[in-house]
Amino acid sequence: SVSGKTAVVTGSTSGIGLGVAEELAKAGAKVVLNSFTDSEEDHKIASDMAAKYGTEVRYIQADMSKGDQCRALIEKAGACDILVNNAGIQHVAAIDEFPVAKWDAIIAINLSSSFHTIAAALPMMRKAGWGRVVNIASAHGLTASPYKSAYVSAKHGIVGMTKTVALETAEEPITCNAICPGYVLTPLVEAQIPDTMEKYGMSRDEVVRDVLLERQPSKAFATTEQIGGTVAFLCSAAAEQITGTTISVDGGWTAL
Numbered sequence: 001s002v003s004g005k006t007a008v009v010t011g012s013t014s015g016i017g018l019g020v021a022e023e024l025a026k027a028g029a030k031v032v033l034n035s036f037t038d039s040e041e042d043h044k045i046a047s048d049m050a051a052k053y054g055t056e057v058r059y060i061q062a063d064m065s066k067g068d069q070c071r072a073l074i075e076k077a078g079a080c081d082i083l084v085n086n087a088g089i090q091h092v093a094a095i096d097e098f099p100v101a102k103w104d105a106i107i108a109i110n111l112s113s114s115f116h117t118i119a120a121a122l123p124m125m126r127k128a129g130w131g132r133v134v135n136i137a138s139a140h141g142l143t144a145s146p147y148k149s150a151y152v153s154a155k156h157g158i159v160g161m162t163k164t165v166a167l168e169t170a171e172e173p174i175t176c177n178a179i180c181p182g183y184v185l186t187p188l189v190e191a192q193i194p195d196t197m198e199k200y201g202m203s204r205d206e207v208v209r210d211v212l213l214e215r216q217p218s219k220a221f222a223t224t225e226q227i228g229g230t231v232a233f234l235c236s237a238a239a240e241q242i243t244g245t246t247i248s249v250d251g252g253w254t255a256l
């Protein structure tokens with residue numbers, strides 16, 4: 001059970017991270033929310049969540065594109081029984097036109113941040129005698145799409161890191177797994193819709209059904225609650241021998 005455990009969720013002021021944080025708070029975990037901003041709104045999300053679920057929720061600012069700040073996030077949290085590496089960004093462009101700064105930012109935030117947070121969190125998990133690392137990868141950690149070279153590379157990379165960490169902790173009461181969501185309707189996905197409408201001259205509905213959900217046989221978005229529930233499952237006793245693997249929550253995408 002996650003009750004009383006401390007969970008750090010990176011990039012958790014919106015979308016999947018927020019949904020995961022909420023499911024863990026609901027289950028009684030002490031939650032650390034994170035993003036790179038430090039606004040009143042960030043702290044309000046934490047205090048509202050704490051009040052709603054009667055558990056401790058803190059907001060800690062840290063930019064996941066910076067290795068030292070990733071490590072500082074874990075140190076400031078003071079404990080980290082459950083680490084959910086969720087922060088991520090997207091950029092869509094052909095590889096020969098892909099902005100170098102975007103490539104660097106995606107690799108830093110979607111891949112290297114997890115290297116740093118895991119490195120900082122494992123000693124705490126070992127000391128506590130229990131730990132769960134859950135990396136939010138993507139269907140793009142297992143398959144590719146054109147124009148997403150940085151994202152697909154980072155997500156395949158995090159699946160590899162997941163397996164490696166699982167082997168390094170295999171004999172310990174620590175597991176490391178990745179969740180591979182298909183499309184979840186979050187601000188990240190929402191932001192891709194206008195560009196795609198323009199690119200293909202399509203309506204919003206056409207973009208949703210024929211482009212975004214083209215490869216999602218269920219023709220339905222996964223929800224942030226479902227991703228949060230999958231994280232909670234990976235933290236449960238039933239999942240004790242699940243390590244070094246991926247769980248797809250993708251409406252059949254990777255079955256195609």
Ligand code: NAD
Binds near residue numbers: 012034036064136187
């Ligand atoms: P989102 O844009 O709604 O949320 C991303 C979160 O990351 C935000 O809270 C943002 O503040 C934070 N973030 C961005 N840059 C950061 C930085 N430098 N430092 C700290 N935090 C930062 O996106 P989302 O759709 O909820 O995506 C969350 C994760 O899920 C990402 O890793 C994404 O790749 C993955 N994912 C999303 C989908 C989807 O369909 N939405 C599918 C598969 C995987």
